Amino acid sequence: MSALIRPVLEIHKYSLSYRTDAGEVMALKDVDLKIQKGETHALVGESGSGKSSLAWAVTRYLAENARDAGGAILLSGEDMIGKSRAELEALRGKRIAMVFQDPASSLNPTMRLGEQLAEVLIRHRGLSKAEAWKEGEAALSRTGIAKPAQMMQRFPHEASGGEKQRVVIAAAYACNPELIIFDEPTTALDILTANQILDLFVKLREETGVAALYISHDLGLVSRIADRVSVIHKGKIVETGPVEEVFHRPQDPYTRRLLAALPRPEDRLAVSAPSTDAAIFRAEGITVEYGKPGFLTRLLDKNAAAHVGARDISLKVRPGELLGIVGESGSGKSTIAKAATGLHPFAGAVEFDGRRFNRREDFDRAYRRDVQIVFQHPDASLNPRETIGGILSRPLKLYNIVPRAEVAKRVAELLEMVLLPREFAQRYPHQLSGGEKQRVAIARAFAAEPKLVICDEITAALDVSVQAAVARLLVDLQERSGAACIFITHDLNLIRQLAHRIVVMQRGELVDTFDVEEAESPERAPYTRALLDALPVPHDVTEVDHQARDFLTEGPTA
Amino acid sequence: MPRALKSPTGLIGTVLLLIVFTAALFGPLIAPYDPQLFHVQARLQGPSREFWLGTDQYGRDLLSRLLNGAPATVLFGLGATVLGVGAGSIIGVIAGVAGGRTDSIVMRILDGMLAMPELLFTLLIVSFLGGGTAQAMLAVAVTFTPGMARISRSAVLSVRTREYVLAAQARGESQAWIVGREVLPNAVAPIIVEATIRVSFAIMIGATLGFLGLGAQPPSTEWGLMVAEARQFMFRNPWCVAVPGLAIAITAMGFNLFGDALRDVFDPKRNH
Numbered sequence: 020m021s022a023l024i025r026p027v028l029e030i031h032k033y034s035l036s037y038r039t040d041a042g043e044v045m046a047l048k049d050v051d052l053k054i055q056k057g058e059t060h061a062l063v064g065e066s067g068s069g070k071s072s073l074a075w076a077v078t079r080y081l082a083e084n085a086r087d088a089g090g091a092i093l094l095s096g097e098d099m100i101g102k103s104r105a106e107l108e109a110l111r112g113k114r115i116a117m118v119f120q121d122p123a124s125s126l127n128p129t130m131r132l133g134e135q136l137a138e139v140l141i142r143h144r145g146l147s148k149a150e151a152w153k154e155g156e157a158a159l160s161r162t163g164i165a166k167p168a169q170m171m172q173r174f175p176h177e178a179s180g181g182e183k184q185r186v187v188i189a190a191a192y193a194c195n196p197e198l199i200i201f202d203e204p205t206t207a208l209d210i211l212t213a214n215q216i217l218d219l220f221v222k223l224r225e226e227t228g229v230a231a232l233y234i235s236h237d238l239g240l241v242s243r244i245a246d247r248v249s250v251i252h253k254g255k256i257v258e259t260g261p262v263e264e265v266f267h268r269p270q271d272p273y274t275r276r277l278l279a280a281l282p283r284p285e286d287r288l289a290v291s292a293p294s295t296d297a298a299i300f301r302a303e304g305i306t307v308e309y310g311k312p313g314f315l316t317r318l319l320d321k322n323a324a325a326h327v328g329a330r331d332i333s334l335k336v337r338p339g340e341l342l343g344i345v346g347e348s349g350s351g352k353s354t355i356a357k358a359a360t361g362l363h364p365f366a367g368a369v370e371f372d373g374r375r376f377n378r379r380e381d382f383d384r385a386y387r388r389d390v391q392i393v394f395q396h397p398d399a400s401l402n403p404r405e406t407i408g409g410i411l412s413r414p415l416k417l418y419n420i421v422p423r424a425e426v427a428k429r430v431a432e433l434l435e436m437v438l439l440p441r442e443f444a445q446r447y448p449h450q451l452s453g454g455e456k457q458r459v460a461i462a463r464a465f466a467a468e469p470k471l472v473i474c475d476e477i478t479a480a481l482d483v484s485v486q487a488a489v490a491r492l493l494v495d496l497q498e499r500s501g502a503a504c505i506f507i508t509h510d511l512n513l514i515r516q517l518a519h520r521i522v523v524m525q526r527g528e529l530v531d532t533f534d535v536e537e538a539e540s541p542e543r544a545p546y547t548r549a550l551l552d553a554l555p556v557p558h559d560v561t562e563v564d565h566q567a568r569d570f571l572t573e574g575p576t577a
Numbered sequence: 578m579p580r581a582l583k584s585p586t587g588l589i590g591t592v593l594l595l596i597v598f599t600a601a602l603f604g605p606l607i608a609p610y611d612p613q614l615f616h617v618q619a620r621l622q623g624p625s626r627e628f629w630l631g632t633d634q635y636g637r638d639l640l641s642r643l644l645n646g647a648p649a650t651v652l653f654g655l656g657a658t659v660l661g662v663g664a665g666s667i668i669g670v671i672a673g674v675a676g677g678r679t680d681s682i683v684m685r686i687l688d689g690m691l692a693m694p695e696l697l698f699t700l701l702i703v704s705f706l707g708g709g710t711a712q713a714m715l716a717v718a719v720t721f722t723p724g725m726a727r728i729s730r731s732a733v734l735s736v737r738t739r740e741y742v743l744a745a746q747a748r749g750e751s752q753a754w755i756v757g758r759e760v761l762p763n764a765v766a767p768i769i770v771e772a773t774i775r776v777s778f779a780i781m782i783g784a785t786l787g788f789l790g791l792g793a794q795p796p797s798t799e800w801g802l803m804v805a806e807a808r809q810f811m812f813r814n815p816w817c818v819a820v821p822g823l824a825i826a827i828t829a830m831g832f833n834l835f836g837d838a839l840r841d842v843f844d845p846k847r848n849h
Contacts (some may be wrong), residue, residue: 391747400740402758
């Protein structure tokens, strides 16, 4: 029946390959996809799955070494592959629009927002400059910007990330295109802003009925906005169907694995809570300042002041406990990690295991051994010129943990502890995947046999399925070693699985501290509530999940 | 470095360098005549079967002079670069690692030195030290130091904030270990690339100094000096200027292309 109506976008057995030094690499294999008018079709996949390649293929904006390897892409029945450059230029923005991940880099920093918006209208709808400006204002007001006339006059750096993304969205909708491609439009935004952008997306879709291809790695988010979903894995679409159908009865093993990997608050992973109330680590009124102005600067500019990364933070961690620190980017959560590991000077005091430190210079080797840190980016946290074995043996030698002769044996044990083969000791970091590198970084931290491990966003740079495995590994190691842990993250779903207690930070200050069981309690600070409500909870995902969904959607979700 | 050979630039650069180094190593041995021997009957001649590249104003065989001058010229380039790069990198690494006030003071002084044009600065130093090959080499090395310091400092800075360096700091490693094992091995690539390209500059500045009579002194067969000596006979026999001039150009180009290819090899984007 639907075959009678011509779909807006029809991709038929399309394949795409890239020529590389290593030969021809297939990025997309026999992809089939149909989007009807008014439909939101989500394309879900992990990094490297080919989801962005597909978006580029549809807009015919391909890299120089890309080659169409068969199949067809039809926009309202018209073949896209054979189109000339001039035809494509006339068509992009008018019939297909795109919204990218990072609004900061998709807008020209030297042009006013209004000019960039009007440009689309002048070019594709042939409006005069004055008409385009007026039309642009109207488009902006539709995206919920309070003072569109003023926003039109601003430059990109004068607008917030959310406002910029609204302008990009307004430009995308301005010419009433047939299809809009959204490439992870909320990934670069903070969770609260992302939530507003999603609401805007839903509203505009209802108003305009434009077909949308929504590319994302986030299953929870997709379940909230899409009609149909396709799951892409290694360039192949492994499963496609209505959202409910795919999430309730996933057919493909890969889809099932993805769904199982989604962090769900009620699915607790944590070790049992510590019984004692004594603290092993205590921060007392920690304040960290960045970029303190020098003597000369102060002399010339009386108003020069340091940027405060964290202000008067007090928190404690009990032995064996996992404390979550949650906040948006720039909230100061990583600053705390840097202060506690002596990477940045601080004011205030740190108390650890009965000893008190007032300056970072006081941190001695014993303290540094007991407090280990794991960083966010697995690619950057291992020295590329050292073998994995060399990296892991360093803490063993530095802190004299095992006799020299037994270092190699201990390295092999450490690798096995993080579920990696012993042979990895001879490899270099670039020969490992992101998840494997993060395991090595975790092994390096636990090699020192620490009492406290600080994990700074260690899952943020990883794919969903790898994230879950790394989180499980961490909890498992914590259980075996009895170490306490500070887990810094922006992912509330994940931290509710792992933590015993959670502290929430906002703009360098601590706004809320609570036991994880009390996350839903009405006593929570308004900011905590807002964060919780903004979460794209993977509702309707599995039968087990229903209870959780019910009590989560009861909140005042917009 | 087989990947350096895969690009046309790298291949041409390597071939040119091979020719130059062969000349520098075996030149004096394979030269057909004594470079100082006068052939009074055959002055300022073009290439012939007897003299492959012609002769100069005293009838000396140009090919023999060229081959004999190769070691001095190449050594000059390499020596000046090694000295300049060595001193510059040490200063740059110290400034980059120390940071703060040390960094500011060192870099401001170097900025002042950089403000002077390279050749002018070299001339100034030579006028202090006096003429001669060793003095000229030292002068070029001093001229290179501020630029190399700047490059090595920025290489160190870009590595210093990487997470593996932070991890070493958090672990409580000594400063020397952090610099030697974590920072330097990862910062050395851009320094090597820059050094390779600088060899060509050094050879050209050396030749210029020789031309101006401030570098090597007659009867040296240094290439720049050869051009200078033959200058006034240029119109009677262009070969005696063109031959050493071309040799300088080929050497400079060889180092330059090879350096460019090295840069591509070290480019992290191509290092998967």
